[in-house]
Amino acid sequence: MSLCDPLVFKSVFEELNTAVQRFLLSKGISLEDAVDHTQESFLKLWKNCSSVPREKAKSYLYKVGNNLIIDGYRRTKTSLQWKSRQKERVEKIDGQYELEMSEFKNRLQDAIDTMSRGSREVFMMSRFNDMKYSEIAAALDISVKAVEKRMHGALKHLHDKSILKKG
Amino acid sequence: MPLEYRMQEEEENILARWLQGDISLEEKKKLEETYDLESLEAVLKKQGELELTTVSTSVMWETIEEKMTDKSTVNRSSKWKLIIGLIGGLLLLALVLWKWGSQGEERIKAEGEIERLHFADNTEIDIVPGSELSYDKSNNLEERLFHLKGQAFFNVPTPGPFTVITSRARVEVMGTQFDVWEVNSDETYVRCFEGSVRVSGEGGSVELNPMEQVLLTSDSIGEVRKTTESEPLWMNGTKRYERVKLKDVVHDLACFYPYSFPEIENNSVFNGVLPLKDIEKALDYLSVATGKTYRLENQKVVVE
Structure with a gap:
């Protein structure tokens, strides 16, 4: 099951492509940059396929992607693009749901934009990439307690912003 | 524990x-x-009903697969080609390193909007519009010494030396998050949000803990005072001014809005919170606070 086998590599790509893109988006970079870094990370994995075990591929990709972002420095602006997980449902119900979600997206974007960077990063990884606190801690090289603290900050911020109540 | x-x-x-x-x-x-x-x-x-937009796996795979094939081509290429390529690469790397090392000072001015910088040690710096940050690019990661004109928020997660210098203050980091605002050439505000920082100036030095702030002037260090903010308000679109000269407030607002502001010479002190994303409101508040009328006319702020 070596990663140097193109079929194995493709299956790893299919399994992890979206997760790596989301992980990089959580760091506050644009979709364009996230796609570039994801491609570069996978190509690096391919080049080093003989030295990276299959089970370490995910953490390797996160690490390479993260290094690409912080290599030197990079000026970024948060500009996240959302879509509904249940697009079919939107079309079936009526425009009301779409309108509500559109307003909610704006408020959520505003709340996320105004979170502290540490909290935003952890919140995005947890909520949009379904990563466990322990996985986030490993990816960011911080303790689980630190992840919990940042997540607490993010949830408190969301609560204080009361984004559901307005409208 | x-x-x-x-x-x-x-x-x-x-x-x-x-x-x-x-x-x-x-x-x-x-x-x-x-x-x-x-x-x-x-x-x-x-x-939970939302997800981030990402590029589909099939689209991404096309590019990846193409580049993977490039690798196979390289593997098949002759030994000589590989050696020549390696030498070329090394020469290019040497050229890049030489150029990078000789570039010296990096100067970044935030124009019109907040400029966010990420560094390899995970330090993040948000520079307020109109403010300027400079540092020596060649040994920045070891030294971490920054010169600031204006205002910036610093998030420094890793320990070790980290210093910010303004015309009046030297701020040495002992912890993580702090905000420095050089109000004018005589006054600098420093606020600490996480960890602690040592602030030095002409009048001595003081250590700030979370939610504490201090004002440094040309010859003294003010009293350490508590702040209620857990992070700089300006990052959320408003800004609190405490005992700041009106002329400095107007000068500061000019950095956040794309309009021409008048130079005023009013030294009276202003206290209050002004919006940074709503010019009409900001001018209304200024008018109420100063008793003069501030309004927008043809992309210019006029005072009557």
Whole structure:
């Protein structure tokens, strides 16, 4: 099951492509940059396929992607693009749901934009990439307690912003 | 672990544990006294219906596969080609390193909007519009010495030396998050949000702890005062001015808005919070506070 086998590599790509893109988006970079870094990370994995075990591929990709972002420095602006997980449902119900979600997206974007960077990063990884606190801690090289603290900050911020109540 | 410290630690992560279902009934009851958990849960449920837009796997794979083939070509290429390529690469790398090393000072001015910088040690710096940050690019990672004109927020997660210098203050980091605002050439505000910082000036030095701020002038260090903010308000679209000269307030606002502001010579002191994303409101507040009329006319702010 070596990663140097193109079929194995493709299956790893299919399994992890979206997760790596989301992980990089959580760091506050644009979709364009996230796609570039994801491609570069996978190509690096391919080049080093003989030295990276299959089970370490995910953490390797996160690490390479993260290094690409912080290599030197990079000026970024948060500009996240959302879509509904249940697009079919939107079309079936009526425009009301779409309108509500559109307003909610704006408020959520505003709340996320105004979170502290540490909290935003952890919140995005947890909520949009379904990563466990322990996985986030490993990816960011911080303790689980630190992840919990940042997540607490993010949830408190969301609560204080009361984004559901307005409208 | 001392009880007091432990309680604080639990407080700081309790919402995160609540989300994981990792709290007792008693803790939940107590949490409900402070937080509207039902609303928060509803927000998270709704958020769960959203996902980030990403590029599809099939589209991405086309590019990856093409480049993977490039690798096979390289593998098949002759030994000589590889050696020549390697030498060329090394020469290019040497050229890049030489050029990078000789570039020296990096100067970044935020124009029109907040400029965010990320560094290899995970330091993040948000520079306020109109402000300028400079540093020596060649040995920045070891030295971490920055010169600031204007205002910036610093998030420094890794320990070690980290210094910010303005015309009046030298701020040495002993912790993580702080904000420096060089109001004018005589006054600099420093506020600490996490960890601690040592601030030095003509009048001596002082250590700031979280939620504390100090004003440095040309010949003194002011009294350390408490602040209620847990992060700079300007990052959320407003700014608090405490005992700041009106001329400096107007000068500062000019950095955030794309309009021409008049130079005024009013030295009276202004206290208050002004919006940074709503020019009409900001001018209204200024008018009320100063008794003069500030209004927008043909992309210019005029005072009457």
